[in-house]
Amino acid sequence: MAGVWFVRRLGGQWIAPGGVAAVEMPFADLVFPLDIGTHRLMTGERVVPATELPAEAPEALQRVFVAVDGADLDGLLFTGYEPGLYDSPYSPRE
Numbered sequence: 001m002a003g004v005w006f007v008r009r010l011g012g013q014w015i016a017p018g019g020v021a022a023v024e025m026p027f028a029d030l031v032f033p034l035d036i037g038t039h040r041l042m043t044g045e046r047v048v049p050a051t052e053l054p055a056e057a058p059e060a061l062q063r064v065f066v067a068v069d070g071a072d073l074d075g076l077l078f079t080g081y082e083p084g085l086y087d088s089p090y091s092p093r094e
Helices: none
Strands: 002-010 013-017 023-025 047-050 063-068 084-088
Touching: 002 047
Parallel strands: 013 047
Antiparallel strands: 002 013, 002 023, 002 063, 063 084
């Protein structure tokens, strides 16, 4: 299952207050609603689960990232996706 993370920037890191993904779903169910194209792969970036911080409302956060691993891509008809972190153009509020 791919993890959808609502994050904000803290210093040089993308953190997820509360430390857990907002939702986990099959990647195929997220590609079109979140507009995740192959060009949205973020190399060198990662989400830091900030378990020491309380969870925040989506409106207070800045970005939506989708974390995908190799198992999420098995058997998909789409081509060109790689395991990694993808950036959605939508805000957590949307």
